[in-house]
Amino acid sequence: xxxFRALDISASGLSAQRKRMEVIGENLANSxxxxxxxxxxxxxxxxxxxxxxxxxFAAALGNGAAREGGVQVAGVVESADAPxxxxxxxxxxxxxxGFVSLPNVNPMTEMxxxxxxxxxxxxxxxxxxxxxxxxxxxLELLR
Amino acid sequence: MLSRLxxxxxxxxxxxxxxxxxxxxxxxxNIANAETPGYQAQDVVxxxxxxSASSGGPGAPAAAAPSRQIPARDGLARSDGNDVHLxxxxxxxxxxxxxxxxLVQILSSHFTALKQxxxxxx
Numbered sequence: 001x002x003x004f005r006a007l008d009i010s011a012s013g014l015s016a017q018r019k020r021m022e023v024i025g026e027n028l029a030n031s032x033x034x035x036x037x038x039x040x041x042x043x044x045x046x047x048x049x050x051x052x053x054x055x056x057f058a059a060a061l062g063n064g065a066a067r068e069g070g071v072q073v074a075g076v077v078e079s080a081d082a083p084x085x086x087x088x089x090x091x092x093x094x095x096x097x098g099f100v101s102l103p104n105v106n107p108m109t110e111m112x113x114x115x116x117x118x119x120x121x122x123x124x125x126x127x128x129x130x131x132x133x134x135x136x137x138x139l140e141l142l143r
Numbered sequence: 144m145l146s147r148l149x150x151x152x153x154x155x156x157x158x159x160x161x162x163x164x165x166x167x168x169x170x171x172x173n174i175a176n177a178e179t180p181g182y183q184a185q186d187v188v189x190x191x192x193x194x195s196a197s198s199g200g201p202g203a204p205a206a207a208a209p210s211r212q213i214p215a216r217d218g219l220a221r222s223d224g225n226d227v228h229l230x231x232x233x234x235x236x237x238x239x240x241x242x243x244x245x246l247v248q249i250l251s252s253h254f255t256a257l258k259q260x261x262x263x264x265x
Contacts, residue, residue: 006168013175020178049179051172070175120178123229127171130240134167137247138160141254 006131012052012070013124019073020047020117024110031105034093042103043078050074079104148257156250162189163243169212170235173227180223184215184232 023045033042052069081104089098166187176182188211220226 006164006171009168009171009175013171013177016175017178049176051176051179051182070172071179116178119229120174123174123177123233124171126233127167127174127236130236131167131171134163134240134243137244141247141251 004135007128007135009070010124010128010131012072014121014128016047016049016071016073017117017121017124020049021114021121023047023076024114024117027103027105028107028110031103031107031110033103034091034100041083041101042105043083044081044103044105045076045078047076048074152253153250156246156253159189159246160243160250162187163239163246166235166239167243170232170239173215173232174229174236176225177227177229177232178225180225182225182227183220184217184227185212186215186235187211188213 027044030042036042050072052072083101083104085099086102087098088094088100091100094100166189169185169187173182173184215226215231217226217228217231
């Protein structure tokens with residue numbers, strides 16, 4: 001029903017931000033991981049967000065009442081940045097030159113992203129709450 | 144006869160409610176896409192259409208589309224091309240909510256008045 005479209009849109013924002021938070025958590029958890037299944041150190045991951053087009057978007061544009069979707073996760077990409085090279089000759093995975101490749105994860109960047117994600121999640125939750133109370137207000141007409 | 148009971152006030156108010164719903168959806172979409180690169184914030188306008196419908200007198204047909212979308216243009220876009228300003232969006236959210244509550248309030252008192260007229264009791 002049309003009344004719940006705003007709720008759907010806000011829910012899509014909530015789940016996209018949650019996915020972002022998961023990936024940030026993964027980056028932080030693996031900030032010292034030197035070996036992955038693919039070989040080499042862990043690489044920082046980023047979530048790509050994309051505006052979702054709801055059903056009948058083009059058709060609905062004509063009469064002004066566009067039915068659009070919210071946001072969607074277009075994918076998770078690995079950073080191509082070079083790994084950090086640290087001189088640790090005693091490390092079992094050090095190369096012949098004594099250097100170990102550490103993940104290209106910068107905890108500072110992850111913390112900033114985490115703050116941004118938390119705020120974005122809160123904003124979506126507020127919008128959700130607003131849509132919900134509007135729906136409840138409408139139901140009061142029946143009383 | 145019965146339909147005349149509801150045209151005018153109730154029709155206009157329900158158009159306002161449809162607009163509030165539309166705007167809520169658009170604001171929700173803007174907020175959901177606050178971190179999407181290249182996304183352009185949208186807004187909904189209603190006033191001019193209401194004016195054109197109202198100027199036709201009480202018998203004028205209600206506008207088919209009570210609202211239409213326009214780019215919000217709240218300010219400069221960020222370096223990633225996104226121009227959603229969360230503060231503006233939150234203000235719009237609150238605005239829309241209060242506007243909708245006001246409409247519901249008016250509709251509700253209108254219905255109460257109708258009920259009193261029908262029942263003959265005050």
